[in-house]
Amino acid sequence: MDYVLCRSRRRTIGLSVDHRGLRVGAPQRATLKDIEALLHKHGKWVLDKLARWQDKPATAPLQDGSTFPWLGAPVTLRQDALSKRVCWQEQTLKVPATLSLETALLRAIKPKARTYLQARLEIWAARMGLPLPPLFLSSARTRWGSCNSKGEIRLSWRLMHFEPALIDYVVVHELAHLKEMNHSPRFWSVVEAHFPDWRQARTALRRLAPELPVY
Numbered sequence: 070m071d072y073v074l075c076r077s078r079r080r081t082i083g084l085s086v087d088h089r090g091l092r093v094g095a096p097q098r099a100t101l102k103d104i105e106a107l108l109h110k111h112g113k114w115v116l117d118k119l120a121r122w123q124d125k126p127a128t129a130p131l132q133d134g135s136t137f138p139w140l141g142a143p144v145t146l147r148q149d150a151l152s153k154r155v156c157w158q159e160q161t162l163k164v165p166a167t168l169s170l171e172t173a174l175l176r177a178i179k180p181k182a183r184t185y186l187q188a189r190l191e192i193w194a195a196r197m198g199l200p201l202p203p204l205f206l207s208s209a210r211t212r213w214g215s216c217n218s219k220g221e222i223r224l225s226w227r228l229m230h231f232e233p234a235l236i237d238y239v240v241v242h243e244l245a246h247l248k249e250m251n252h253s254p255r256f257w258s259v260v261e262a263h264f265p266d267w268r269q270a271r272t273a274l275r276r277l278a279p280e281l282p283v284y
């Protein structure tokens with residue numbers, strides 16, 4: 070089994086699988102023997118996960134008429150010789166013929182993602198009685214959000230592919246870290262107080278991650 074090993078100040082060994090393959094996060098003091106023992110123990114889980122990413126059909130290159138998921142519903146990409154800039158029209162995104170579809174798509178998505186995610190963060194921070202933290206966007210594919218010790222929140226613009234409830238779960242999760250900087254039962258009770266269906270949302274995000282478009 071091939072894997073990428075990342076040593077850090079974490080306290081336990083963690084495994085994660087995504088489009089890049091298997092990654093192992095390990096504390097500085099963990100030995101290779103410890104790591105291989107853990108891989109052996111979770112071999113089936115790892116192989117199942119790797120298979121799920123590999124079974125995924127290669128994403129077709131974007132073309133005029135391609136669709137992409139946006140807030141859980143498909144949006145059609147249309148090349149338009151007359152447009153000078155990207156333009157949203159309900160479930161269609163018109164893009165100028167002078168840009169590559171990929172460039173046009175990212176140019177359209179990122180500012181929308183920032184506005185949307187900022188608004189959700191404001192709503193949930195107020196509901197949770199928290200001061201509004203600074204928001205940064207990332208492009209992460211499986212680490213949907215993170216919160217650092219400075220109280221800054223990072224959210225992946227790729228979240229915009231999911232339905233609104235899943236996005237809200239990630240927002241609530243990261244805001245809850247401003248109260249509890251860990252994943253202790255106390256942390257989950259903060260999440261649950263504001264988002265009772267967090268378990269379903271967490272499972273859905275894991276299931277949907279391999280199906281997201283790659284760009």
Ligand SMILES: [Zn+2]
Pocket residue numbers: 242246251252
């Ligand atoms: Zn967390």
